[in-house]
Amino acid sequence: MMTTYNFSAGPGVMPEEVITQIKQEFEKNEQTHMSIIEISHRSKQFQTIVTDAENKLRQLMHISDEYAVVFLQGGGSTQFEMMPLNFATNHHEIAFLDSGNFAQKAVEAARELGNKVTTLNSTKNMYYQKLPLLPDDFDATTYDYLHIVTNNTIEGATFHQNNLPKTTGRLVADMSSNILAEPYHVSDFDAIFAGGQKNLGPAGVTVAIIKKSWLAEQDVTGVGPMMRYQNHIDKNSMYNTSPVFAIYTLNLVLDWVIQQGGVTEMYRRNLEKSKRLYAYLDQSEFYTAPVEARARSLTNIVFTTGDLEKDKVIAKQATEEGLFNLSGHRSVGGFRASLYNAQPMSAVDALIAFLQKVEQQA
Amino acid sequence: MMTTYNFSAGPGVMPEEVITQIKQEFEKNEQTHMSIIEISHRSKQFQTIVTDAENKLRQLMHISDEYAVVFLQGGGSTQFEMMPLNFATNHHEIAFLDSGNFAQKAVEAARELGNKVTTLNSTKNMYYQKLPLLPDDFDATTYDYLHIVTNNTIEGATFHQNNLPKTTGRLVADMSSNILAEPYHVSDFDAIFAGGQKNLGPAGVTVAIIKKSWLAEQDVTGVGPMMRYQNHIDKNSMYNTSPVFAIYTLNLVLDWVIQQGGVTEMYRRNLEKSKRLYAYLDQSEFYTAPVEARARSLTNIVFTTGDLEKDKVIAKQATEEGLFNLSGHRSVGGFRASLYNAQPMSAVDALIAFLQKVEQQA
Numbered sequence: 081m082m083t084t085y086n087f088s089a090g091p092g093v094m095p096e097e098v099i100t101q102i103k104q105e106f107e108k109n110e111q112t113h114m115s116i117i118e119i120s121h122r123s124k125q126f127q128t129i130v131t132d133a134e135n136k137l138r139q140l141m142h143i144s145d146e147y148a149v150v151f152l153q154g155g156g157s158t159q160f161e162m163m164p165l166n167f168a169t170n171h172h173e174i175a176f177l178d179s180g181n182f183a184q185k186a187v188e189a190a191r192e193l194g195n196k197v198t199t200l201n202s203t204k205n206m207y208y209q210k211l212p213l214l215p216d217d218f219d220a221t222t223y224d225y226l227h228i229v230t231n232n233t234i235e236g237a238t239f240h241q242n243n244l245p246k247t248t249g250r251l252v253a254d255m256s257s258n259i260l261a262e263p264y265h266v267s268d269f270d271a272i273f274a275g276g277q278k279n280l281g282p283a284g285v286t287v288a289i290i291k292k293s294w295l296a297e298q299d300v301t302g303v304g305p306m307m308r309y310q311n312h313i314d315k316n317s318m319y320n321t322s323p324v325f326a327i328y329t330l331n332l333v334l335d336w337v338i339q340q341g342g343v344t345e346m347y348r349r350n351l352e353k354s355k356r357l358y359a360y361l362d363q364s365e366f367y368t369a370p371v372e373a374r375a376r377s378l379t380n381i382v383f384t385t386g387d388l389e390k391d392k393v394i395a396k397q398a399t400e401e402g403l404f405n406l407s408g409h410r411s412v413g414g415f416r417a418s419l420y421n422a423q424p425m426s427a428v429d430a431l432i433a434f435l436q437k438v439e440q441q442a
Numbered sequence: 443m444m445t446t447y448n449f450s451a452g453p454g455v456m457p458e459e460v461i462t463q464i465k466q467e468f469e470k471n472e473q474t475h476m477s478i479i480e481i482s483h484r485s486k487q488f489q490t491i492v493t494d495a496e497n498k499l500r501q502l503m504h505i506s507d508e509y510a511v512v513f514l515q516g517g518g519s520t521q522f523e524m525m526p527l528n529f530a531t532n533h534h535e536i537a538f539l540d541s542g543n544f545a546q547k548a549v550e551a552a553r554e555l556g557n558k559v560t561t562l563n564s565t566k567n568m569y570y571q572k573l574p575l576l577p578d579d580f581d582a583t584t585y586d587y588l589h590i591v592t593n594n595t596i597e598g599a600t601f602h603q604n605n606l607p608k609t610t611g612r613l614v615a616d617m618s619s620n621i622l623a624e625p626y627h628v629s630d631f632d633a634i635f636a637g638g639q640k641n642l643g644p645a646g647v648t649v650a651i652i653k654k655s656w657l658a659e660q661d662v663t664g665v666g667p668m669m670r671y672q673n674h675i676d677k678n679s680m681y682n683t684s685p686v687f688a689i690y691t692l693n694l695v696l697d698w699v700i701q702q703g704g705v706t707e708m709y710r711r712n713l714e715k716s717k718r719l720y721a722y723l724d725q726s727e728f729y730t731a732p733v734e735a736r737a738r739s740l741t742n743i744v745f746t747t748g749d750l751e752k753d754k755v756i757a758k759q760a761t762e763e764g765l766f767n768l769s770g771h772r773s774v775g776g777f778r779a780s781l782y783n784a785q786p787m788s789a790v791d792a793l794i795a796f797l798q799k800v801e802q803q804a
Contacts, residue, residue, distance in 0.1 A: 086475040088482045091686055093475045099468055102479075106465035113448040113455045113766075117464075117644035117691065120450045120767060153515040153646065154668060157682035161666035194664050277683055282479035284515065284646045284685035302556050304523035306516060320519035321639055323646035324453055325687055329479065404475075405482060427475075 085427035087417045088405035089233050089380060090257065091277040094329075095336045095422045102329065121322045129331050130317050136334035140343055141259075143266050143289060150309065151317040151327050152286045156182065156256045159273040159286060160189035163252055165303045166295065167271070168195045168224040175223040177212045177245060178202035180232035181411060182254060190227075198223070207412075208235035211243065211375045220249025225270065231258035233278075234409040236382035236416070237375040244268060250294060259287070260337055261379050261421055262347045270294045278379070279421050281330035284323045288312075337421060346421045350378040353419045353428045357381050360432045366439040367415075384414035391415055394438055403427075403434055447789035449779045450767035451595050451742060452619065453639040457784040460694045467690075483684045491693050492679050498696035502705055503621075505628050505651060512671065513679040513689050514648045518544065518618045521635040521648060522551035525614055527665045528657065529633070530557045530586040537585040539574045539607060540564035542594035543773060544616060552589075560585065569774075570597035573605065573737045582611025587632065593620035595640075596771040598744035598778070599737040606630060612656060621649070622699055623741050623783055624709045632656045640741070641783050643692035646685045650674075699783065708783045712740040715781045715790045719743050722794045728801040729777075746776035753777055756800055765789075765796055 086093045109115035119125055134149045143149060152158065163186075168174050173196035176187050191197045201212035220226065226247050231238045233256065239245070241264050250270040259274040266272065270291045277283040290309050305311050311319045317327075337346060358376060361369040361383050369376070369383040385391055391414050395407040408414040417431055448455045471477035481487055496511045505511060514520070525548075530536050535558035538549050553559045563574035582588065588609050593600045595618065601607070603626050612632040621636040628634065632653045639645035652671050667673050673681045679689075699708060720738060723731040723745050731738070731745040747753055753776050757769040770776040779793055 084474050084476060086480055088480065088485075091482060091683065092480060094477075094480050096473060096475075099472055099477055099480075103465060103468035103472060106461055106468065110461055110465060111458060112446050113458075114446060115456075115461055118448055118450065118453060118456055118461075120453060121645060122772075123450075123767075153517070153520075153685075155515070155682045157668050158515075161668055165666075189666050189668070192664070193666050275683060277686075282687050283483060283683045284688055302554070304527075304551050304555050306520050306523055306551070320517045321453070321637060321645045323515075323685065323688070324639075325644050326646055326685070405485075410484075 082402045083430070084402040084404060085430055086404045087427070087431070089409070089416055089418045090420075091283045092418055092420055093422045094281070095333065098329065098332045098336055101332050116328045117325050119324065121318055121324055126322070126324055127318070129328055130322065133327060133331040133334055134317075136331070136338060137287065140334065140337060141264070141266055141289075146292060147266060148290045148292050148295070148309070148313040150288050150290070150312040151322065151330070152288055152312060153284065153323055155275040155283070155286055156254055156273060157185065157189070159254070159288065160186040161193060162288075162307050162309065163227065163271065163273070164190045164193050164195050165307050166298055166300055166309050167250070167252070169298045169300060171222060171224050172196060173198065173223050175200050175218070175226045177214065177226070177228050178204060179212055179229050179237055179239070180208045180235040181409075182233065182256070183227070183229045186227055186229070186254065207370070208232060208237055209370045210372045211237050211239060214245035214247065218247065220247050223249060225250035225252050227252045227254070229254045230264070231255070231377050231379055233257040233380050234412060236371045236377045236380050238377045239375075241265065243374060258377070258379050260343055260346060261350050263343050276326060276330055281333045282326050285326035285330055349425070350419060350421070353423065353425055354378045354381055357417060357419070357428055357432065360435065364435070364439060366442055367435065379418060379420055381417045381419060382408060382414060384408075388413040397438070398434055401434060403431055444764045445792070446764040446766060447792055448766045449789070449793070451771070451778055451780045452782075453645045454780055454782055455784045456643070457695065457698045459698055460691065463694050464691065478690045479687050481686065483680055483686055488684070488686055489680070491690055492684070495689060495693040495696055496679075498693070498700060499649065502696065502699060503626070503628055508654060509628060510652045510654050510657070510671070510675040512650050512652070512674040513684065513692070514650055514674060515646065515685055517637040517645070517648055518616055518635060519547065519551070521616070521650065522548040523555060524650075524669050524671065525589065525633065525635070526552045526555050526557050527669050528660055528662055528671050529612070529614070531660045531662060533584060533586050534558060535560065535585050537562050537580070537588045539576065539588070539590050540566060541574055541591050541599055541601070542570045542597040543771075544595065544618070545589070545591045548589055548591070548616065569732070570594060570599055571732045572734045573599050573601060576607035576609065580609065582609050585611060587612035587614050589614045589616070591616045592626070593617070593739055593741055595619040595742050596774060598733045598739045598742050600739045601737075603627065605736060620739070620741050622705055622708060623712050625705050638688060638692055643695045644688050647688035647692055711787070712781060712783070715785065715787055716740045716743055719779060719781070719790050719794065722797065726797070726801060728804055729797065741780060741782055743779045743781060744770060744776060746770075750775040759800070760796055763796060765793055
């Protein structure tokens with residue numbers, strides 16, 4: 081059987097050990113009528129899973145008791161609405177740094193909810209290959225918060241911990257595509273959220289990390305119960321029926337990350353994987369990795385031959401050789417190799433070997 | 443190995459054939475990095491699954507092209523908010539029939555969103571053992587819609603197709619716990635929704651069936667993109683990352699229902715299962731099934747010895763004998779045997795045998 085690798089930007093590759101554990105779960109419960117997707121979210125079995133998952137995430141990210149951790153549904157897109165509904169309660173104005181598609185989507189959602197939105201800076205005219213800087217004269221006091229996207233899944237630029245915008249106001253981060261991939265100080269943020277389907281687990285669960293004292297300040301009115309963080313916090317992520325399978329799998333993934341050595345070890349591996357690929361691309365005269373060096377993503381490596389039609393042909397050829405989902409997002413084209421935590425180094429080596437072969441035949 | 447049965451009210455028992463198919467999916471993809479939870483929601487494989495699932499649901503429920511069908515996240519509780527946000531746009535007033543806990547929750551959500559809510563009738567003072575009737579003088583023209591819960595999962599009373607309230611206005615139904623369990627004429631409703639975790643699949647997916655012409659009349663403003671049905675309809679349930687595994691499993695369940703003979707056959711079996719259990723309970727002098735005859739649920743059979751402490755002891759004993767999750771909802775106590783589509787007749791027979799044994803020993 082051909083060895084295959086999956087470079088999907090998400091939902092994407094998961095640890096093989098986790099897939100095996102899921103298989104065993106269904107194998108064991110083929111006739112019991114009590115598999116993980118058949119048990120009540122109020123069962124002790126599931127309540128233990130939720131508590132374990134929260135504790136493991138706290139351990140991995142060093143999340144203090146000053147923050148609540150909740151598991152929700154609806155992906156990052158629902159967070160684009162919950163954040164304004166719960167936190168844009170004073171100025172009704174939110175500041176954004178436009179670093180790509182998902183920053184723009186968050187702006188749009190906040191606007192549709194009736195808030196004023198200010199895009200402080202955008203690198204759209206540079207195809208988001210550089211990070212937008214926080215203006216020197218930024219006055220945080222007139223906004224409810226500043227929203228950033230730490231890793232731009234489509235465009236490949238990242239606010240790493242060492243190049244985060246320095247604001248004296250509240251800071252909200254969408255970490256959907258690089259949570260647990262590199263270290264961040266949670267205490268630098270007032271809220272963090274991440275869709276599950278990259279480094280955390282399958283699609284269908286979203287993590288939100290909320291500074292309790294900030295939430296306590298809010299006067300949230302005219303908002304439905306499901307859109308209020310406080311309800312989910314009060315009920316330990318079981319305000320209504322939780323997405324049981326997604327949280328079960330998330331818990332297995334967190335276990336795996338801990339067993340592998342935690343975020344420190346993930347970061348070491350992700351640096352090694354991405355550096356090896358960028359090094360190959362940078363020395364190549366055939367491919368270009370256009371994102372500025374200091375902002376390069378560890379998880380979504382964007383590159384191109386400069387000819388989008390040629391890129392498509394090569395991506396198709398890659399598929400035939402067992403290297404799946406290398407096409408860039410439909411909005412930008414080119415290539416995107418997603419190197420999430422579960423992506424083994426062997427995938428990077430196989431990708432480089434393939435790219436070299438194509439380059440030599442060109 | 444002891445034969446075990448799962449009477450959970452949801453998430454609950456699924457068809458054994460579906461559990462086997464899921465096991466095989468993970469078995470087959472243990473090393474490919476391309477299992478169902480690792481593929482993109484934009485992949486052809488998943489797009490086919492979504493289209494298939496929609497077509498199968500349309501086939502099973504005879505849903506015409508006048509209705510849109512979408513797969514969402516957040517469960518019925520999120521629908522309690524999406525319905526008012528999308529449809530209470532004219533009068534900002536909604537009528538409810540209070541038939542139990544989930545009707546009350548819908549009232550509360552609509553109220554918190556700033557709507558006027560009118561509870562036309564309630565059977566709360568009868569412990570919801572009867573259905574609330576629509577008042578004869580009900581004037582539908584002053585409300586945006588009437589909201590009902592077809593099957594009351596906790597209390598066990600059901601608006602069957604033959605005892606639906608007759609309104610000249612718009613009718614919205616929460617069918618979370620009896621969709622596909624008994625036949626309804628979709629054309630009698632303007633919107634139907636159901637959380638997945640009873641008869642449709644695992645927790646984490648919600649089905650909404652929306653009359654397109656009604657939605658087209660609405661002027662929806664100040665609502666975020668994720669809470670607008672039209673966005674999900676326009677993008678074929680892929681407005682953002684879909685809950686891939688939950689929809690995959692839903693599709694398997696729909697396949698199974700079709701193979702078994704569709705809703706007609708499910709209804710025949712559910713009638714047979716529930717009648718057998720009610721018949722036993724009604725002739726017993728030890729147990730009582732308190733719901734009025736015409737409204738008795740086919741899916742959630744509620745009963746008690748009349749002594750809630752004794753009920754608890756018996757439910758615990760049942761667990762030891764492999765009959766799981768027979769306790770009533772924590773808000774009401776007693777017993778609740780959920781007999782969803784995937785519950786085999788053998789489970790009912792095992793339950794009756796157990797109940798008889800307890801009765802004889804009492």
